[in-house]
Amino acid sequence: MRNQSKPLILCYHAISDDWDSDLALATDQFASLLERLAERGYEGVTLSEAEARRAGGGARKRVVITFDDGFRSVLKARPILERLGFRATVFVVSDFVSTSEPFDWYGMERWLGTPHRHELQSLSWEECKELQAAGWEIGSHTATHPVLPLVEDARSVEELTRSRAEIVAHLGSCASLAYPYGQATRRTAAHAATAGYSAACTLSFAQRPDLPLLRPRVGLVRGDSRRRAALKVHPLVNAVRRTALADLLERSRMPGSSRQVFPEGAR
Secondary structure, X not given: OOOOOOOEEEEEOEEOOOOOOOOEEOHHHHHHHHHHHHHOOEEEOOHHHHHHHHOOOOOOEEEEEEEEEOEHHHHHHHHHHHHHOOOEEEEEOHHHOOOOOOOOOOOOHHHOOOOOHHHHOEOOHHHHHHHHHOOOEEEEOOOOOOOHHHOOHHHHHHHHHHHHHHHHHHHOOOOEEXXXXXXXXXXXXXXXXXXXXXXXXXXXXXXXXXEOOEEOOEEOOOOXXXXXXXXXXXXXXXXXXXXXXXXXXXXXXXXXXXXXXXXXXXX
């Protein structure tokens, strides 16, 4: 029962058949894994719903589908998830919602001068409302997408507080958060608590720690084959990723490199 109360949390970004970025899964690729999870009895719930149901356990396995950044292309995921009876959580970068400005943080610049520039467009507040009305959850990905552990405490709190306030003003509520680039420390989590969030997600190889404001996720990218995606979500693989050895490997991997700050698939 205790294992069943721990949901599988997946991290996606964009959905596109044409954009050859690792952030963008093709529609068939996106559907494939989730169809298999549905066949195996998984129930697709939002992050806040999963948090509320953790303590109660339950017979059904749960998967939380999350999308970072709020790419407008996540609208392509809606019919797929509705067919499976799944809901999702989208974490938006609030300063970009309902603007014509493309995403411009680290990792986006290579696409700004290409035919894929349009892929960097955010959802609008009206589209967020439509997703919310369909049972999706809209959470925060900060106001401007900084690496929170690398900024001063005052800016970290401001980014988290301002984004949440903006989402609440437009949508009425905002309980959840995904840290940009999947990066957070316990101090960052304390800032999230100060800002009023009740659940927040990270993204790294090690599935530790696993706390309400530091929930680990499994990242899926365009370069994942069907077999690799299946391995990523396998319970035994994720059991290994929750060990102290995995945590040690995470801390020692490529010290001093940018990859420690920007892990694969985290944008």
